[in-house]
Amino acid sequence: MFLPKWNDPLESGVTSTKLFEYMAAQRPVLATGPYRNIVDEILEETPIGVSLPDVSSIASQLLTWYQEYKETGFGKYQDTTGKIRQYSHRHMAERFASILDELVEKRGPLSSDDLTLPFSSPAQKKTYGCADNATD
Secondary structure (H helix, E strand, C coil): CEEECCCCHHHCCCCCCHHHHHHHHCCCEEEECCCCCHHHHHHHHCCCEEEECCHHHHHHHHHHHHHHHHHHCCCCCCCCCCCHHHHCHHHHHHHHHHHHHHHHHHHCCCCHHHHCCCCCCHHHHHHCCCCCCCCC
């Protein structure tokens, strides 16, 4: 799977969500781009592919993968480390739920005052369904 990286060193923490879709598809990833970014870090941490900066290294990697395909019938992709799981939707949802549970535990139960929105005008209240009179 081909993944062009952002061509801006100021965007080093930005990646396309395609990377995570490629992980789920369990196919080797070939990322390209002149600057190191979060994609490089993920590819180094997980066994899903490589990030290459120039045409000759890209051509060499494609030939290697093609040889593997001819010999085995599929691209080499084995998550022997278990590192890819941490990027799955299920795992991310579990982490998010855990963080929310911790926050609620620290904060305590909500009161009705916590749910009051600070609207300043009757028009805003009506727009957002918070009018004092429900028949308005």
